[in-house]
Amino acid sequence: MLSHSEDYNVYILIPIHNNIAETRKCLSCIHNQTYNNYEVVVIDDGSTDNSTEIIKNVYPDTTILQGDGNLWWAGALFMGIEHILKKADDKDFLLILNNDVTFDEIYIETLINCSKDSQNTIIGSLCIDSETGKIADSGPIIDWSKLKFSIKPLIDDNKDIIEGLDTLSTRGVLIRISIIKKIGNFIPEQLPHYASDYEYFIRAKNKEYKLIMSKKAVVFSNSSTTGIHYLDDVNGIKELYKYLFSIKSAANVIIWLRFTKLCCPSKYKILNYLRIIGRAFIASIIIMFKLKINKIKLITKSV
Template identity: 30%
Template sequence: MISVVIPVHNRKAFTEQCLACLSAQTYRNFQAIVVDDGSSDGTAEMIQEKFPETIVLTGDGSLWWTEATNWGIRYALQHQDRSEANFVLTLNDDTKMEPDYLQSLLNAYDRFQPCLVGSVSVNSDEPNKLEFCGTVCELYLAGGRHMAEDYNFDYQELVRRTDHVVSDSLPGRGTLIPMEVFEKIGLFDSKKYIHYMSDIDFSVRAKKAGYPLIVDVKSVVQEFVSASGIQVERMITTKQFIESFTSIKSPTNLKVRYNFAIDHSKTKLVYFCFDVGRICAGFFLRKMRLMKPL
């Protein structure tokens, strides 16, 4: 059984599209668990009308991504049938998938088990534009990188060159997790990582516990990139960039980056300083390129 956990908040159209993709899956032994964290746009009513088989857990708007995901995982843990293999698939609502998506994740798990299986992410507006296929995490001086660079951000090139990638971390946007992993390392850390980086922290902890992190090239989610929170690599103002250091909706929140440095890096504060320096340098280099005359 795959328990697909989807945290949502006031994005009814995205939620509907995501659930429609799940309804079309060829693999049928799954349940969709939507954690509706205080939506006021009719999300719950839409789910009841169009996807009545979906399990809906209702929050009050204070859960954010991490604790909302934990709610779904706890439900799955409490209701699992231990006579069969059980998994949690963490998924965001701003994604769409082909009908063979769940089956391809399971095929990859069967090949590499025990492991976590992550999804390739491509841009929904440009389906060949590779957004994610794995990371290299350098835990001394924050010199890691996204492995999409190795394939020129081209999904077809990735397909030509390999069928899987071994990663140092995985995002919550389409990761298949054997239920035993939660029993071994616990849930996502909602105290240190309220909204961003709890997925990275969790996958790094899973890798330390002996579970390889595999990105399956055939398991693809199309990501609505513009629907994400504050993204410093996109076009934002200097004011927005500064605000990103304290925003819960930002992956560059300094408290979150500090917690990750302390929890996982080899050099702690040195890593944190280099990490923040890298973020700032990248932002201002992009600004300078935009200011150059054509």
């Protein structure tokens, strides 16, 4: 048993939109925790699979906030944080979870113990792909000169934490309420979905808060539930438009331009604006060429 104090209240935020089966697995993990001083807040952004009703029946102590389907990730977190800040003390914690993650029974306890080493640290969770067993996230590293994102290699250095990170994802991250009050809330009007977590924790780092990841606080994520669109899946003009401009797409040009404006060091901004637009142009050329080749194949086949 880990040593810990349950003087801290942990507010757990879980945005959802359908996928009730995954949500129930996550909630089950929470209710099996050795750390019991927590409150679960689910933000249901317009689910159509009776998520709210099922959660109320199975886990009646859960607080459920309702969206209309237009909150997206950052909007749901904004709503949840505003709700929590009305009653949380500075010493308390916020734990943000994806609804598709699972974890062991000492997960929260491990994060709390890790937080004791520093008042100015935000702690992420090592993420494993539940389907492949491979590391999905061991901490983001950003090369702004190339606008390249990678994960920090996991080194067996006898340390329980991973340091030197540029940002964090929200697939299991613990933040002190006092820190949230100083860095502010998410900005859904600028970044409604993708890149909103990266922007938030870059903002925290710029305010001198340390970002680390715990090797012992592990979450298992179901990658098949992601809404990311891949260029290889684009087979038409309409799909190309969605790939470049849909909120559901991780390649959304507008979102990346906004993210660069908010986060990129000044000396790389213009270069990365051009790089983002250039990548969109190249993607368009590739798809147009692909469509033309497919059309030629159809004509040849019909002759």
